[in-house]
Amino acid sequence: MNRRQDMNIDNRMTRRASLKLMGAGAAVMGAPALHAQAFPNRPIRIIVPSGPGGGADTFARLMSIAAARELGQSLVIENVPGAGGIVGADRVVRAPKDGYTVLWGLNPIFTMIPALGTSMPFAPADLQPVCTLISNAYVWVARADFPANNAKELIALAKASPGKFSYASTGNGSAAHLGGALLEQEAGISMLHVPFKGTGIAEVMGGQVDLKMEPLGSAVSLIQGGKLKALAVTSRQVLAPLPNVRPLLEVVPGYEVEGWHSVWVAAGTPPAIVETLRKGFTAAIATPDMRGRVEQTGSNVYLLGAAETTALAAKELDVWKKLIVAKKIVAE
Structure with a gap:
């Protein structure tokens, strides 16, 4: 092997070593960057x-x-x-x-x-x-002009007119639907279930539907503003935001959702x-x-x-x- 060939081999080895060292350096330098990408790094x-x-x-x-x-x-x-x-x-x-x-x-x-x-x-x-x-907890609400003012009156009306009154839900099998079915079963009444793609609460306020079992958090301001009437809460006790609304289980024992x-x-x-x-x-x-x-x-x-x-x-x-x-x- 002549001197020129030796020099070419040495140069190739030198370049490989340099590239290897550069790669190692990049990995070290890139470590903080990778750490900065730890979850979450975007919305x-x-x-x-x-x-x-x-x-x-x-x-x-x-x-x-x-x-x-x-x-x-x-x-x-x-x-x-x-x-x-x-x-x-x-x-x-x-x-x-x-x-x-x-x-x-x-x-x-x-x-x-x-x-x-x-x-x-x-x-x-x-x-x-x-x-x-x-x-x-939930609260059973009704349109503002609904003839009942509490759970006892609601049940009396529903028993007198089976199937006359309707309740909204967000769909078959939703909380409002099964909460209504549980009320029907435990109170011995019959109501019409009306499912909606949205919450259905606007339809209750508009009078297209009579009732709904609505989450307390979204119902309070509407009740306080007079847009909905609160009939009963589904908790075991009276709730602070609605101190005058009684638990439904006082009228229907065991009802709790x-x-x-x-x-x-x-x-x-x-x-x-x-x-x-x-x-x-x-x-x-x-x-x-x-x-x-x-x-x-x-x-x-x-x-x-x-x-x-x-x-x-x-x-x-x-x-x-x-x-x-x-x-x-x-x-x-």
């Missing part, structure tokens, strides 16, 4: 599976501000109503499993609708819980991302400001982890299955 979408103005929308918007401070990124609300929440839930199932699309989960999606046997575009296992944040709000993501989302979301949302709602805002609506901070949320959903699923069988309710 997070919160899919609210109901229309604007409802209880879910109200709480999700409050939480989006508080959680943004904890997570260091903005949280953008996207209302996706339809099929009692299934349309919105499906949007999350189909999103990338990266934590940037989360579901503001309402318990009917995981308990009432599956209990009904409604055909869904996804399996329950396609969503996984992050945490539960809030529990709330509670809603809960939770955060869910597509199954398969990396555990570290799920944990980051859990820490962000739970820290946000634990602040005195957020706790106070939730309690002002008559609701409660109700913190559960993923496993506890799963257990709660399973328990309620069994309760509603029994009602559906007894009432012979079928999916549309």
Whole structure:
């Protein structure tokens, strides 16, 4: 081998060594950049599976501000109503499993609708819980000129005129629907169920429908403004925002319905991302400001982890299955 060939080999080896050193340097220099890209590094979408103005929308918007401070990124609300929440839930199932699309989960999606046997575009296992944040009671409201002023009068009217009075819901198997079915069963009355794509509350205010079991948080201001009449609450006790409205169970023993709000993501989302979301949302709602805002609506901070949320959903699923069988309710 001549001297020129030796020099060419040496040059190639030198270039390879240089490239190797440059690559190693780039990796070291890139480490902070990769760390800076840790979740979350862009806005997070919160899919609210109901229309604007409802209880879910109200709480999700409050939480989006508080959680943004904890997570260091903005949280953008996207209302996706339809099929009692299934349309919105499906949007999350189909999103990338990266934590940037989360579901503001309402318990009917995981308990009432599956209990009904409604055909869904996804399996329950396609969503996984992050945490539960809030529990709330409902209030039975009526159009402002409804002839009854409380639960006792409502039941008396319904018994006198079976099927005459109607109640709204966000769809077959929704909380308002099954809450109405439970009232019919326990009080021995018959009413007309009228499902809507939206919340249905505007139709109650407009007089197209007589009644609705509405989340307390979204009903209080409408009641106080005289747009709706409150007949009874679904809690075991009188609620501070409506001190003159009695629990329905005083007239119908055992009648109690509670809603809960939770955060869910597509199954398969990396555990570290799920944990980051859990820490962000739970820290946000634990602040005195957020706790106070939730309690002002008559609701409660109700913190559960993923496993506890799963257990709660399973328990309620069994309760509603029994009602559906007894009432012979079928999916549309």
